[in-house]
Amino acid sequence: MFQLYHFPLDPMSRAVRLALAEYELDFELVEERVWERRHEFLALNPAGSVPVLIDEDQEGLLTICGSSVIAEYIRERYRTELEGKLLFPDNVEERAEMRRLVEWFDRKFQDEVTFNIVHQKVDRQFMAKDAGGGPPDMTVVHAGLHNLRYHLKYIEHLMGARNWLTGEDLTHADLAAAAHLSVVDYLGHVPWEEFPEAKTWYARLKSRRSFRALLSDQVARVIPAAHYTDLDF
Amino acid sequence: MFQLYHFPLDPMSRAVRLALAEYELDFELVEERVWERRHEFLALNPAGSVPVLIDEDQEGLLTICGSSVIAEYIRERYRTELEGKLLFPDNVEERAEMRRLVEWFDRKFQDEVTFNIVHQKVDRQFMAKDAGGGPPDMTVVHAGLHNLRYHLKYIEHLMGARNWLTGEDLTHADLAAAAHLSVVDYLGHVPWEEFPEAKTWYARLKSRRSFRALLSDQVARVIPAAHYTDLDF
Missing domain, CATH: 1.20.1050.10 (Glutathione S-transferase Yfyf (Class Pi); Chain A, domain 2)
Structure with missing residues:
Protein backbone atom coordinates (compact mmCIF):
# COMPACT_ATOMS: atom_id res chain seq x y z
CA MET A 1 0.00 0.00 0.00
CA PHE A 2 1.24 3.45 -0.93
CA GLN A 3 0.38 6.92 0.26
CA LEU A 4 0.89 9.76 -2.19
CA TYR A 5 1.20 13.35 -1.01
CA HIS A 6 -0.04 15.41 -3.94
CA PHE A 7 -1.92 18.47 -5.09
CA PRO A 8 -4.75 17.84 -7.61
CA LEU A 9 -3.53 20.40 -10.16
CA ASP A 10 0.18 19.66 -9.76
CA PRO A 11 1.40 17.97 -12.98
CA MET A 12 4.22 16.01 -11.38
CA SER A 13 1.77 14.55 -8.84
CA ARG A 14 -0.60 13.72 -11.70
CA ALA A 15 2.14 11.86 -13.58
CA VAL A 16 2.67 9.63 -10.55
CA ARG A 17 -1.08 9.04 -10.12
CA LEU A 18 -1.25 7.99 -13.79
CA ALA A 19 1.72 5.64 -13.41
CA LEU A 20 0.36 3.98 -10.25
CA ALA A 21 -3.03 3.55 -11.95
CA GLU A 22 -1.43 2.09 -15.10
CA TYR A 23 0.39 -0.37 -12.84
CA GLU A 24 -2.87 -1.10 -10.95
CA LEU A 25 -1.11 -0.42 -7.65
CA ASP A 26 -3.36 0.69 -4.77
CA PHE A 27 -2.62 4.04 -3.25
CA GLU A 28 -4.18 6.59 -0.95
CA LEU A 29 -4.05 10.28 -1.79
CA VAL A 30 -3.13 12.91 0.79
CA GLU A 31 -3.66 16.47 -0.40
CA GLU A 32 -0.78 18.78 0.46
CA ARG A 33 -0.83 22.55 -0.04
CA VAL A 34 2.88 23.02 -0.33
CA TRP A 35 2.72 26.81 0.04
CA GLU A 36 1.60 26.31 3.66
CA ARG A 37 5.03 24.76 4.33
CA ARG A 38 3.73 22.36 6.99
CA HIS A 39 6.41 21.29 9.40
CA GLU A 40 5.44 17.59 9.22
CA PHE A 41 5.55 17.64 5.44
CA LEU A 42 8.94 19.36 5.33
CA ALA A 43 10.22 16.54 7.53
CA LEU A 44 9.19 14.11 4.76
CA ASN A 45 10.58 16.22 1.93
CA PRO A 46 12.87 19.09 2.90
CA ALA A 47 12.47 20.46 -0.65
CA GLY A 48 8.85 21.15 0.30
CA SER A 49 7.45 19.90 -3.01
CA VAL A 50 4.98 17.23 -4.11
CA PRO A 51 4.75 14.42 -5.12
CA VAL A 52 6.04 12.38 -2.20
CA LEU A 53 5.38 8.64 -2.12
CA ILE A 54 5.32 6.67 1.13
CA ASP A 55 5.90 2.99 0.56
CA GLU A 56 4.25 1.27 3.52
CA ASP A 57 5.29 -2.19 2.43
CA GLN A 58 8.85 -1.38 3.37
CA GLU A 59 10.15 -1.40 6.92
CA GLY A 60 10.24 2.08 8.39
CA LEU A 61 7.89 3.67 5.82
CA LEU A 62 10.22 4.53 2.98
CA THR A 63 9.80 8.08 1.62
CA ILE A 64 10.47 8.77 -2.08
CA CYS A 65 10.43 12.37 -3.33
CA GLY A 66 9.84 13.62 -6.87
CA SER A 67 8.07 12.14 -9.90
CA SER A 68 11.15 10.84 -11.78
CA VAL A 69 12.68 9.45 -8.61
CA ILE A 70 9.39 7.67 -7.83
CA ALA A 71 9.21 6.27 -11.39
CA GLU A 72 12.75 4.86 -11.18
CA TYR A 73 12.11 3.53 -7.65
CA ILE A 74 8.95 1.64 -8.63
CA ARG A 75 10.69 0.13 -11.62
CA GLU A 76 13.65 -1.04 -9.53
CA ARG A 77 11.65 -2.26 -6.53
CA TYR A 78 8.68 -3.90 -8.26
CA ARG A 79 10.11 -4.92 -11.64
CA THR A 80 9.25 -8.58 -11.08
CA GLU A 81 5.61 -7.88 -10.13
CA LEU A 82 5.25 -5.39 -13.00
CA GLU A 83 6.95 -7.51 -15.66
CA GLY A 84 5.39 -6.87 -19.06
CA LYS A 85 3.66 -3.64 -18.10
CA LEU A 86 6.61 -1.44 -17.10
CA LEU A 87 6.34 2.13 -18.36
CA PHE A 88 10.02 2.04 -19.37
CA PRO A 89 11.18 0.86 -22.80
CA ASP A 90 13.12 -2.39 -22.88
CA ASN A 91 16.32 -1.09 -24.42
CA MET B 1 35.20 7.24 -27.36
CA PHE B 2 32.79 9.98 -26.32
CA GLN B 3 32.30 13.56 -27.37
CA LEU B 4 30.80 15.92 -24.82
CA TYR B 5 29.19 19.18 -25.85
CA HIS B 6 29.61 21.42 -22.84
CA PHE B 7 30.27 24.92 -21.55
CA PRO B 8 33.13 25.27 -19.05
CA LEU B 9 31.09 27.10 -16.41
CA ASP B 10 27.91 25.08 -16.86
CA PRO B 11 27.42 22.95 -13.71
CA MET B 12 25.48 20.15 -15.42
CA SER B 13 28.30 19.78 -17.99
CA ARG B 14 30.83 19.76 -15.15
CA ALA B 15 28.97 16.97 -13.35
CA VAL B 16 29.27 14.80 -16.49
CA ARG B 17 32.97 15.66 -16.91
CA LEU B 18 33.55 14.59 -13.29
CA ALA B 19 31.65 11.34 -13.77
CA LEU B 20 33.50 10.42 -16.99
CA ALA B 21 36.82 11.20 -15.28
CA GLU B 22 35.88 9.13 -12.21
CA TYR B 23 35.07 6.25 -14.59
CA GLU B 24 38.36 6.85 -16.47
CA LEU B 25 36.44 6.96 -19.74
CA ASP B 26 38.11 8.93 -22.56
CA PHE B 27 36.19 11.84 -23.96
CA GLU B 28 36.68 14.86 -26.15
CA LEU B 29 35.22 18.22 -25.16
CA VAL B 30 33.37 20.43 -27.64
CA GLU B 31 32.57 23.89 -26.31
CA GLU B 32 29.03 25.02 -27.09
CA ARG B 33 27.71 28.51 -26.45
CA VAL B 34 24.07 27.59 -26.15
CA TRP B 35 22.82 31.16 -26.36
CA GLU B 36 24.02 31.28 -30.00
CA ARG B 37 21.40 28.59 -30.75
CA ARG B 38 23.48 26.96 -33.51
CA HIS B 39 21.35 25.06 -35.96
CA GLU B 40 23.63 21.97 -35.93
CA PHE B 41 23.53 21.84 -32.16
CA LEU B 42 19.73 22.17 -32.00
CA ALA B 43 19.58 19.16 -34.33
CA LEU B 44 21.45 17.18 -31.64
CA ASN B 45 19.40 18.51 -28.73
CA PRO B 46 16.20 20.39 -29.61
CA ALA B 47 16.09 21.66 -26.01
CA GLY B 48 19.22 23.66 -26.91
CA SER B 49 21.00 22.90 -23.64
CA VAL B 50 24.28 21.28 -22.63
CA PRO B 51 25.54 18.72 -21.72
CA VAL B 52 25.06 16.46 -24.74
CA LEU B 53 27.05 13.23 -24.95
CA ILE B 54 27.79 11.54 -28.27
CA ASP B 55 28.61 7.88 -27.86
CA GLU B 56 30.75 7.02 -30.86
CA ASP B 57 31.04 3.37 -29.90
CA GLN B 58 27.44 2.90 -30.86
CA GLU B 59 26.20 2.52 -34.41
CA GLY B 60 24.82 5.75 -35.72
CA LEU B 61 26.45 7.99 -33.11
CA LEU B 62 24.01 7.84 -30.25
CA THR B 63 23.10 11.24 -28.76
CA ILE B 64 22.26 11.48 -25.04
CA CYS B 65 20.99 14.79 -23.63
CA GLY B 66 21.11 16.03 -20.05
CA SER B 67 23.32 15.19 -17.07
CA SER B 68 20.96 12.79 -15.26
CA VAL B 69 20.01 11.05 -18.49
CA ILE B 70 23.72 10.63 -19.32
CA ALA B 71 24.43 9.26 -15.83
CA GLU B 72 21.64 6.66 -16.11
CA TYR B 73 22.71 5.79 -19.68
CA ILE B 74 26.34 5.15 -18.76
CA ARG B 75 25.30 2.99 -15.83
CA GLU B 76 22.96 0.91 -17.99
CA ARG B 77 25.24 0.62 -21.04
CA TYR B 78 28.60 0.11 -19.33
CA ARG B 79 27.67 -1.49 -16.01
CA THR B 80 29.82 -4.55 -16.70
CA GLU B 81 32.93 -2.54 -17.60
CA LEU B 82 32.38 -0.19 -14.64
CA GLU B 83 31.58 -2.89 -12.07
CA GLY B 84 32.83 -1.87 -8.63
CA LYS B 85 33.26 1.80 -9.47
CA LEU B 86 29.71 2.82 -10.39
CA LEU B 87 28.66 6.18 -9.00
CA PHE B 88 25.27 4.72 -8.01
CA PRO B 89 24.66 3.05 -4.63
CA ASP B 90 24.05 -0.69 -4.69
CA ASN B 91 20.61 -0.70 -3.12
Missing part, protein backbone atom coordinates in the same frame (compact mmCIF):
# COMPACT_ATOMS: atom_id res chain seq x y z
CA VAL A 92 18.95 1.34 -23.20
CA GLU A 93 18.70 3.85 -26.08
CA GLU A 94 14.95 4.18 -25.79
CA ARG A 95 15.16 4.55 -22.03
CA ALA A 96 17.55 7.47 -22.60
CA GLU A 97 15.07 8.94 -25.09
CA MET A 98 12.23 8.49 -22.59
CA ARG A 99 14.20 10.17 -19.80
CA ARG A 100 15.10 13.04 -22.16
CA LEU A 101 11.42 13.60 -22.88
CA VAL A 102 10.39 13.36 -19.23
CA GLU A 103 12.96 16.07 -18.49
CA TRP A 104 11.70 18.05 -21.47
CA PHE A 105 8.23 18.23 -19.93
CA ASP A 106 9.17 18.38 -16.25
CA ARG A 107 11.74 21.12 -16.76
CA LYS A 108 11.27 22.91 -20.07
CA PHE A 109 7.47 22.70 -20.39
CA GLN A 110 7.19 23.29 -16.63
CA ASP A 111 9.33 26.47 -16.77
CA GLU A 112 7.98 27.79 -20.07
CA VAL A 113 4.30 26.84 -19.87
CA THR A 114 2.96 25.23 -16.68
CA PHE A 115 4.56 27.60 -14.21
CA ASN A 116 3.50 30.69 -16.17
CA ILE A 117 -0.10 29.57 -16.42
CA VAL A 118 -0.79 27.39 -13.39
CA HIS A 119 1.18 29.32 -10.81
CA GLN A 120 -0.67 32.49 -11.88
CA LYS A 121 -4.14 31.02 -12.22
CA VAL A 122 -4.17 28.39 -9.45
CA ASP A 123 -1.43 28.64 -6.83
CA ARG A 124 -1.70 32.41 -6.40
CA GLN A 125 -5.41 32.10 -5.62
CA PHE A 126 -4.55 30.03 -2.56
CA MET A 127 -1.44 31.87 -1.40
CA ALA A 128 -1.55 34.64 1.20
CA LYS A 129 -1.04 38.11 -0.23
CA ASP A 130 2.27 38.64 1.58
CA ALA A 131 3.52 35.30 0.21
CA GLY A 132 2.88 36.32 -3.40
CA GLY A 133 -0.84 35.52 -3.69
CA GLY A 134 -3.28 37.62 -5.69
CA PRO A 135 -4.98 37.85 -9.08
CA PRO A 136 -3.14 36.36 -12.07
CA ASP A 137 -0.63 38.51 -13.96
CA MET A 138 -2.07 38.07 -17.46
CA THR A 139 1.18 39.09 -19.19
CA VAL A 140 2.82 36.04 -17.63
CA VAL A 141 -0.16 33.83 -18.53
CA HIS A 142 0.02 34.99 -22.14
CA ALA A 143 3.74 34.21 -22.33
CA GLY A 144 2.88 30.69 -21.17
CA LEU A 145 0.16 30.35 -23.80
CA HIS A 146 2.56 31.55 -26.48
CA ASN A 147 5.16 28.94 -25.46
CA LEU A 148 2.50 26.22 -25.31
CA ARG A 149 2.09 26.28 -29.12
CA TYR A 150 5.78 25.48 -29.59
CA HIS A 151 5.47 22.44 -27.31
CA LEU A 152 2.29 21.20 -29.02
CA LYS A 153 4.14 21.47 -32.31
CA TYR A 154 6.97 19.39 -30.84
CA ILE A 155 4.49 16.69 -29.76
CA GLU A 156 3.12 16.69 -33.32
CA HIS A 157 6.66 16.37 -34.67
CA LEU A 158 7.33 13.34 -32.45
CA MET A 159 3.96 11.73 -33.20
CA GLY A 160 4.63 12.07 -36.92
CA ALA A 161 7.06 9.15 -36.65
CA ARG A 162 6.05 7.30 -33.51
CA ASN A 163 3.16 5.42 -31.93
CA TRP A 164 3.70 7.02 -28.52
CA LEU A 165 6.11 9.85 -27.64
CA THR A 166 9.14 7.61 -27.01
CA GLY A 167 8.45 5.00 -29.70
CA GLU A 168 6.27 1.94 -29.95
CA ASP A 169 4.97 1.76 -26.38
CA LEU A 170 3.37 3.98 -23.78
CA THR A 171 6.01 5.23 -21.32
CA HIS A 172 6.50 7.76 -18.54
CA ALA A 173 7.19 10.37 -21.25
CA ASP A 174 3.54 10.22 -22.36
CA LEU A 175 2.34 10.41 -18.77
CA ALA A 176 4.60 13.38 -17.97
CA ALA A 177 3.48 15.28 -21.07
CA ALA A 178 -0.20 14.44 -20.57
CA ALA A 179 -0.04 15.38 -16.90
CA HIS A 180 1.23 18.88 -17.73
CA LEU A 181 -1.25 19.32 -20.54
CA SER A 182 -4.14 18.03 -18.41
CA VAL A 183 -3.64 20.87 -15.94
CA VAL A 184 -3.53 23.50 -18.67
CA ASP A 185 -6.58 21.80 -20.22
CA TYR A 186 -8.44 21.92 -16.89
CA LEU A 187 -8.07 25.69 -17.18
CA GLY A 188 -9.34 25.52 -20.78
CA HIS A 189 -6.14 26.84 -22.36
CA VAL A 190 -5.06 24.17 -24.85
CA PRO A 191 -5.78 25.14 -28.51
CA TRP A 192 -6.41 21.51 -29.50
CA GLU A 193 -8.08 22.37 -32.84
CA GLU A 194 -4.84 23.83 -34.18
CA PHE A 195 -2.88 20.66 -33.34
CA PRO A 196 -4.91 17.65 -34.52
CA GLU A 197 -2.11 15.06 -34.11
CA ALA A 198 -1.42 16.19 -30.55
CA LYS A 199 -5.17 16.09 -29.91
CA THR A 200 -5.41 12.50 -31.18
CA TRP A 201 -2.49 11.45 -28.98
CA TYR A 202 -4.05 13.16 -25.94
CA ALA A 203 -7.51 11.69 -26.64
CA ARG A 204 -5.99 8.19 -26.61
CA LEU A 205 -4.49 8.89 -23.19
CA LYS A 206 -7.56 10.61 -21.83
CA SER A 207 -9.75 7.61 -22.60
CA ARG A 208 -7.54 5.22 -20.64
CA ARG A 209 -8.84 3.94 -17.32
CA SER A 210 -5.79 5.44 -15.55
CA PHE A 211 -6.96 8.93 -16.52
CA ARG A 212 -10.40 8.73 -14.90
CA ALA A 213 -9.44 9.90 -11.43
CA LEU A 214 -7.74 12.98 -12.91
CA LEU A 215 -10.86 13.91 -14.83
CA SER A 216 -12.96 13.85 -11.67
CA ASP A 217 -10.64 16.20 -9.76
CA GLN A 218 -12.40 19.27 -8.48
CA VAL A 219 -10.42 22.08 -6.94
CA ALA A 220 -12.18 24.71 -4.82
CA ARG A 221 -11.91 28.17 -6.39
CA VAL A 222 -10.83 26.75 -9.77
CA ILE A 223 -13.58 25.66 -12.18
CA PRO A 224 -12.60 23.18 -14.93
CA ALA A 225 -13.21 24.04 -18.58
CA ALA A 226 -16.46 22.68 -20.04
CA HIS A 227 -14.74 20.05 -22.24
CA TYR A 228 -12.28 18.92 -19.54
CA THR A 229 -13.98 15.57 -18.84
CA ASP A 230 -15.29 15.09 -22.40
CA LEU A 231 -13.58 12.15 -24.15
CA ASP A 232 -14.75 13.45 -27.55
CA PHE A 233 -13.51 16.99 -27.03
CA VAL B 92 17.25 0.63 -4.27
CA GLU B 93 16.57 2.95 -1.30
CA GLU B 94 19.96 4.63 -1.55
CA ARG B 95 19.60 5.05 -5.29
CA ALA B 96 16.31 6.88 -4.62
CA GLU B 97 18.09 9.05 -2.07
CA MET B 98 20.89 9.77 -4.56
CA ARG B 99 18.42 10.73 -7.28
CA ARG B 100 16.54 12.98 -4.83
CA LEU B 101 19.77 14.81 -4.05
CA VAL B 102 20.80 15.10 -7.71
CA GLU B 103 17.41 16.73 -8.36
CA TRP B 104 17.88 18.89 -5.30
CA PHE B 105 21.03 20.39 -6.81
CA ASP B 106 20.07 20.33 -10.48
CA ARG B 107 16.68 21.92 -9.88
CA LYS B 108 16.48 23.65 -6.51
CA PHE B 109 20.09 24.81 -6.17
CA GLN B 110 20.10 25.61 -9.91
CA ASP B 111 16.97 27.79 -9.65
CA GLU B 112 17.75 29.39 -6.29
CA VAL B 113 21.52 29.85 -6.50
CA THR B 114 23.34 28.97 -9.74
CA PHE B 115 20.96 30.68 -12.13
CA ASN B 116 20.82 33.87 -10.05
CA ILE B 117 24.60 34.14 -9.81
CA VAL B 118 26.01 32.47 -12.93
CA HIS B 119 23.46 33.67 -15.45
CA GLN B 120 24.01 37.24 -14.23
CA LYS B 121 27.80 37.14 -13.92
CA VAL B 122 28.77 34.82 -16.78
CA ASP B 123 26.11 34.14 -19.42
CA ARG B 124 24.96 37.77 -19.70
CA GLN B 125 28.52 38.88 -20.46
CA PHE B 126 28.46 36.75 -23.61
CA MET B 127 24.89 37.36 -24.72
CA ALA B 128 23.93 40.09 -27.20
CA LYS B 129 22.22 43.07 -25.63
CA ASP B 130 18.93 42.42 -27.43
CA ALA B 131 19.01 38.80 -26.22
CA GLY B 132 19.24 39.83 -22.55
CA GLY B 133 23.00 40.44 -22.29
CA GLY B 134 24.51 43.19 -20.17
CA PRO B 135 26.06 43.91 -16.78
CA PRO B 136 24.90 41.72 -13.85
CA ASP B 137 21.80 42.73 -11.90
CA MET B 138 23.32 42.71 -8.41
CA THR B 139 19.94 42.41 -6.67
CA VAL B 140 19.52 39.03 -8.35
CA VAL B 141 23.11 38.02 -7.53
CA HIS B 142 22.55 38.90 -3.87
CA ALA B 143 19.37 36.82 -3.74
CA GLY B 144 21.45 33.89 -5.05
CA LEU B 145 24.12 34.47 -2.41
CA HIS B 146 21.48 34.61 0.31
CA ASN B 147 20.00 31.27 -0.83
CA LEU B 148 23.47 29.72 -1.08
CA ARG B 149 23.85 29.78 2.73
CA TYR B 150 20.72 27.66 3.15
CA HIS B 151 22.11 25.03 0.76
CA LEU B 152 25.53 24.98 2.44
CA LYS B 153 23.74 24.43 5.74
CA TYR B 154 21.86 21.51 4.15
CA ILE B 155 25.15 19.96 2.99
CA GLU B 156 26.44 20.32 6.55
CA HIS B 157 23.28 18.67 7.87
CA LEU B 158 23.77 15.69 5.52
CA MET B 159 27.47 15.41 6.22
CA GLY B 160 26.77 15.34 9.96
CA ALA B 161 25.57 11.74 9.57
CA ARG B 162 27.15 10.51 6.35
CA ASN B 163 30.53 9.89 4.74
CA TRP B 164 29.41 11.30 1.38
CA LEU B 165 26.13 13.08 0.58
CA THR B 166 24.13 9.92 -0.16
CA GLY B 167 25.73 7.63 2.41
CA GLU B 168 28.89 5.58 2.59
CA ASP B 169 30.14 6.04 -0.98
CA LEU B 170 30.80 8.79 -3.50
CA THR B 171 27.85 9.08 -5.91
CA HIS B 172 26.46 11.35 -8.60
CA ALA B 173 24.87 13.41 -5.79
CA ASP B 174 28.33 14.57 -4.66
CA LEU B 175 29.35 15.33 -8.23
CA ALA B 176 26.17 17.31 -8.94
CA ALA B 177 26.53 19.35 -5.75
CA ALA B 178 30.25 19.94 -6.25
CA ALA B 179 29.73 20.90 -9.90
CA HIS B 180 27.28 23.67 -8.95
CA LEU B 181 29.45 24.87 -6.08
CA SER B 182 32.59 24.80 -8.25
CA VAL B 183 31.08 27.36 -10.62
CA VAL B 184 30.03 29.67 -7.78
CA ASP B 185 33.49 29.12 -6.27
CA TYR B 186 35.16 30.04 -9.59
CA LEU B 187 33.45 33.41 -9.14
CA GLY B 188 34.71 33.58 -5.54
CA HIS B 189 31.25 33.58 -3.93
CA VAL B 190 31.24 30.60 -1.55
CA PRO B 191 31.59 31.62 2.14
CA TRP B 192 33.52 28.44 3.00
CA GLU B 193 34.79 29.71 6.36
CA GLU B 194 31.25 29.84 7.73
CA PHE B 195 30.57 26.21 6.76
CA PRO B 196 33.58 24.11 7.84
CA GLU B 197 31.93 20.69 7.31
CA ALA B 198 30.84 21.63 3.80
CA LYS B 199 34.36 22.92 3.18
CA THR B 200 35.91 19.63 4.32
CA TRP B 201 33.57 17.67 2.04
CA TYR B 202 34.36 19.95 -0.93
CA ALA B 203 38.11 19.82 -0.25
CA ARG B 204 38.00 16.00 -0.45
CA LEU B 205 36.31 16.24 -3.84
CA LYS B 206 38.53 19.04 -5.10
CA SER B 207 41.68 17.01 -4.43
CA ARG B 208 40.47 14.05 -6.50
CA ARG B 209 42.13 13.47 -9.86
CA SER B 210 38.72 13.82 -11.59
CA PHE B 211 38.52 17.45 -10.48
CA ARG B 212 41.80 18.60 -12.07
CA ALA B 213 40.44 19.48 -15.50
CA LEU B 214 37.74 21.65 -13.92
CA LEU B 215 40.32 23.59 -11.95
CA SER B 216 42.27 24.43 -15.09
CA ASP B 217 39.23 25.84 -16.92
CA GLN B 218 39.73 29.38 -18.06
CA VAL B 219 36.87 31.34 -19.50
CA ALA B 220 37.54 34.51 -21.47
CA ARG B 221 35.99 37.58 -19.78
CA VAL B 222 35.55 35.73 -16.47
CA ILE B 223 38.55 35.61 -14.10
CA PRO B 224 38.55 32.84 -11.47
CA ALA B 225 38.83 33.72 -7.77
CA ALA B 226 42.38 33.59 -6.34
CA HIS B 227 41.76 30.44 -4.26
CA TYR B 228 39.87 28.58 -7.03
CA THR B 229 42.67 26.12 -7.85
CA ASP B 230 44.07 26.01 -4.30
CA LEU B 231 43.60 22.59 -2.68
CA ASP B 232 44.23 24.10 0.79
CA PHE B 233 41.77 26.96 0.39
